[in-house]
Amino acid sequence: MLNNRTHRTRVLVLGGAAVAALALSGCSQDTLDQWGRWGMPASASEQAPWIGNLWNGAWIASMVIGVFVWGLIFWVMFRYRRKNDKEVPRQTRYNLPLELLYTLVPFLIIGVLFFFTVQSQDNVLAKTPGGAAHTVNVLGQKWSWTFNYMEDQNPAVGAVVHEGGTIEKIPDLYLPVNESVRFNLTSADVIHSFWVPEFYFKLDVIPGHPNSFDVTPNRTGTFLAKCAELCGTYHSAMLFNVHVVSVDEYNAYLKGLLAKGQTGELKAPVWVNTVPSAPAEEHER
Numbered sequence: 350m351l352n353n354r355t356h357r358t359r360v361l362v363l364g365g366a367a368v369a370a371l372a373l374s375g376c377s378q379d380t381l382d383q384w385g386r387w388g389m390p391a392s393a394s395e396q397a398p399w400i401g402n403l404w405n406g407a408w409i410a411s412m413v414i415g416v417f418v419w420g421l422i423f424w425v426m427f428r429y430r431r432k433n434d435k436e437v438p439r440q441t442r443y444n445l446p447l448e449l450l451y452t453l454v455p456f457l458i459i460g461v462l463f464f465f466t467v468q469s470q471d472n473v474l475a476k477t478p479g480g481a482a483h484t485v486n487v488l489g490q491k492w493s494w495t496f497n498y499m500e501d502q503n504p505a506v507g508a509v510v511h512e513g514g515t516i517e518k519i520p521d522l523y524l525p526v527n528e529s530v531r532f533n534l535t536s537a538d539v540i541h542s543f544w545v546p547e548f549y550f551k552l553d554v555i556p557g558h559p560n561s562f563d564v565t566p567n568r569t570g571t572f573l574a575k576c577a578e579l580c581g582t583y584h585s586a587m588l589f590n591v592h593v594v595s596v597d598e599y600n601a602y603l604k605g606l607l608a609k610g611q612t613g614e615l616k617a618p619v620w621v622n623t624v625p626s627a628p629a630e631e632h633e634r
């Protein structure tokens with residue numbers, strides 16, 4: 350009997366391990382790394398760990414509580430299952446200390462999560478002491494983005510330059526690595542949301558209510574960013590590419606915009622009139 354059971358357990362464990370190995374061998378290292386971050390992309394900013402740690406911590410706390418609660422449920426199910434028709438347990442019962450405990454413990458859990466949420470929020474919204482090294486004024490518009498690089502104080506560029514996206518052409522946003530950037534977000538029409546997933550950060554772009562935040566990109570690369578607020582018919586077209594590059598490449602790119610005559614700050618979208626009347630399907634991404 351015991352041997353049989355041991356044998357069955359061994360078969361189950363080996364079978365489970367084989368299935369797990371097969372499932373995992375289909376994953377690339379990237380996918381495995383992403384599992385380690387509970388689904389988050391690899392971060393690319395100095396501020397991202399505040400959100401990353403909050404995300405990981407919340408998942409771990411949820412798992413611990415989940416396993417504990419599932420354990421209690423199954424323990425009660427088996428321990429107090431009906432064993433015969435004569436003995437029925439008392440159907441009404443209370444336990445004051447236990448009831449106080451399960452009322453207070455959730456408040457404690459919420460309190461801990463609240464503390465870490467506020468702490469992370471304060472840190473990702475903190476402004477760079479003495480001001481950020483660069484300023485980008487972002488205009489959200491139906492249905493693209495305009496980026497104004499306020500680089501008139503930057504000797505390497507010496508001017509305000511801009512790039513405006515259209516619904517046909519996704520705009521590029523260049524950022525210098527390891528330098529702080531202040532983003533000022535304004536909207537020309539409806540509420541959009543500025544979201545670079547690798548920065549673990551998004552902020553609403555609200556008409557009549559300028560929002561701003563500072564971020565320091567710390568990993569070079571090209572990241573696909575987007576509008577994270579369902580803002581209208583062509584919301585799905587509101588993508589933009591973020592290129593985090595060296596300071597030299599950043600300055601060179603801005604000088605390229607300067608050479609093309611894209612100077613001054615674009616405060617109103619001139620692109621709105623270019624929205625085509627084509628069916629929405631053609632623009633789904």
Ligand SMILES: [Cu+2]
Pocket residue numbers: 489540541542576577578579580581584587
């Ligand atoms: Cu939008």
